Amino acid sequence: MKAPRWAGPQVLEADGIKVAFSGRAILSNVYLRVQTGQIVGLLGRNGTGKSTLLQTVFGARAVPDASVRVNNQRVVPAFQTPGLLNYLPQVPLLPGHLSLRQAARLLRVDIDQATRNFPELHPHLDGRLGEVSGGTARLVQVLLLLHADTVFSLFDEPFTGIMPVHVEALATEMQQVAQRKGLLLSDHRYAEVLALCDVVYLLHHGRLLRLGVNPREELRDYGYLL
Template sequence: MLEVDNIEKYFGDIQLLYGVYLKAKEGEVTGILGSNGCGKSTLLKIIFGALKSKYKLIKLDGEVIQKKLYTTRLVKYLPQHNFIPDFMSIRKALQLYQISEVDFKSFFVEEGFDMLQKFGHLSGGQRRIVEVFLTIKTPSRISLLDEPFSHISPGQVAAIKALIQTEKQHKIIVITDHLYREITEVSDAIYLIKNGSSKRIQQLSELEDYNYISQGSL
């Protein structure tokens, strides 16, 4: 279990996050919702260890993690931007992420990727879905996914959802996206970031109550 508590983040004199709490379990997908600029991406970066915060408490299986989480090699993080270098081939990336070409080809059965193709030569949608696949599929205890459904086709979204459901059986998955329906469909637990604080959502109707979505949108 991953437990995050008391996260406070300031940008200058402006406080963005106020004592955020979140708990994510192996076997579940934990979704984070919130309006643009509310701090969802900031929260994932703080958990990963790429961004400092004024206060934070991170525990894994009840043990406090004192160092940056990414240094434990237990976590993989999908940022919103492209992160595989343009010059790297798909084959080399698979080797680095410890993923077999058989698994890759079986997932992308309709794409027909050339394993020697460089990331810089892929289309934006192709590149994004390959990077999403690498982050989810690579061996790790924790996967942090920032907008994995954005800029990819509906068919690819469905494939990613299916992959997440398979991989969650043996890892902790925390996910956020502005496509809230995709998050509500794939998540077992949902948190809403509003006014800098986290609120555990027990029923989807609460998203209307908190004015995150308009009445009748569900």
């Protein structure tokens, strides 16, 4: 059960984030907004700072002057606020020696509920994460964070290594969960992101651009789609 402070619509905002590597500005003009009931996509080429931005919002990367707020209340680092958000990085989040059921208990998730639409996972629930394929382990971790009791979930490359049939089912799962959560995801599978997301941002030359009602056309203009 979420704490009363999380009742009703919630708005997560981030700005003032400036990051440079070797003198080159990676993030310099950033304003990001995610609200409950939304799926927000974050697109951009490799090295543009998408992971850095997600880490900063979550609080894993400390950036001076960065502002992360929920309903105009500062939450830095955000991960220290109970029940607020979770984050799946590109690298595996959970140790391979855990069974799928143990991982679910660690995150306080009902594994049977989280995998109800993925019956092919059921034979693996008592096996270790390190013993299943990389795509299966990725799928399980995405599902566990989706169904964990947080207001927002952040995903960095959630579709990596996942079979196309599972990507489609996972997209449907995200849409269902987004009725009560806010989701922010970054992935190179542009087609899936564009079909799934209510709002799409493009990280381009250090600036975070919110794309309009025709994001495909804008992405073509910026050279991201043929």
